[in-house]
Amino acid sequence: MAPTAPLVINYLSMKDLLRLKTSLNEEIENILNEQVKVEAHSSAIYLAMSSWCDDQGFDFSAGYFAKQADEERHHMLKLFNYINDRGGKAISPEIVNVPKDFESFRSVFELALEQEMHVTAQFNTIAEKCFKVKDFVTFQFIQWFLAEQIEEEYVARRILEMFDVIGEEGTGRWEIDKHVPKVTYNAE
Amino acid sequence: MLCGLASLEEIYRTEHGAVLQCSNKNCYWLEFAGDCTPFKVADFLNFRKQVADIAVDELLYAPASSADLTILMPFRSQRCFVLTVTEVLRLKELLQGAKFMMELPGVIKDCLKVSSLLSC
Numbered sequence A: 001m002a003p004t005a006p007l008v009i010n011y012l013s014m015k016d017l018l019r020l021k022t023s024l025n026e027e028i029e030n031i032l033n034e035q036v037k038v039e040a041h042s043s044a045i046y047l048a049m050s051s052w053c054d055d056q057g058f059d060f061s062a063g064y065f066a067k068q069a070d071e072e073r074h075h076m077l078k079l080f081n082y083i084n085d086r087g088g089k090a091i092s093p094e095i096v097n098v099p100k101d102f103e104s105f106r107s108v109f110e111l112a113l114e115q116e117m118h119v120t121a122q123f124n125t126i127a128e129k130c131f132k133v134k135d136f137v138t139f140q141f142i143q144w145f146l147a148e149q150i151e152e153e154y155v156a157r158r159i160l161e162m163f164d165v166i167g168e169e170g171t172g173r174w175e176i177d178k179h180v181p182k183v184t185y186n187a188e
Numbered sequence B: 001m002l003c004g005l006a007s008l009e010e011i012y013r014t015e016h017g018a019v020l021q022c023s024n025k026n027c028y029w030l031e032f033a034g035d036c037t038p039f040k041v042a043d044f045l046n047f048r049k050q051v052a053d054i055a056v057d058e059l060l061y062a063p064a065s066s067a068d069l070t071i072l073m074p075f076r077s078q079r080c081f082v083l084t085v086t087e088v089l090r091l092k093e094l095l096q097g098a099k100f101m102m103e104l105p106g107v108i109k110d111c112l113k114v115s116s117l118l119s120c
């Protein structure tokens, strides 16, 4: 039986407890919490890379990855706080699958670039979801991350190119390591 | 939480239970398996997620007899849910329907706002 008109009006005029509690659509909240996890995972991976580089005598790269690990944690917190600020419930993530060993100096940077490309793809998906549910507030919020990814991918790729430009033979890796912290992105 | 019964508004009802809302105390009531339990909004949302995440197929295939019953003890609640697989399914259905009915007014209102803006 179809509900009668007064019933429908009654239902629509009910206090909207859900929206009083949260401005986040559940789907958006879930995908943002997933991204919290991805950033935390990135942070843990970079920390592992830092340790490996340190162990192998690549001091500058160890410092570079330690700084990256810090930045990723900062990204995580930015998302984390946003979820809570919008009335959602941010979840402190469980981190698994953190590598301990890497094949080579070069492979560490290849993995780093792959990780950044994965993160970019994630944010693209979030942007798409925001459009789907017309959540332009969150869409606006993630602009910062999308712009950040340009820099992250650029730097990772530039460092990787040094392996060809400088070459790994002789003191090559020592030279590459020395140049890693100097790679910067200038959008201008 | 104590709410006057008269102030409860029904959000969704199935054969096996109902979800009601109290607009005075801003809470939800879950009527299920012969009992009525109040939840604060956030607690209700968590509880719904918890129930939605129960993997019924795993319960059915698990050989241990402990898998026949699912026990849920929501925080800040006196109620302890001891559910058979059938009851889990019924509760899932009820909470899923209630979720839809909770979200629907907001969606309708948004649409009405958009269409009234367009007709100006």
Ligand SMILES: [Fe+2]
Pocket: A039, A042, A071, A072, A075, A119
């Ligand atoms: Fe990041």
Ligand SMILES: [Fe+2]
Pocket: A042, A072, A116, A119, A152
């Ligand atoms: Fe990054």
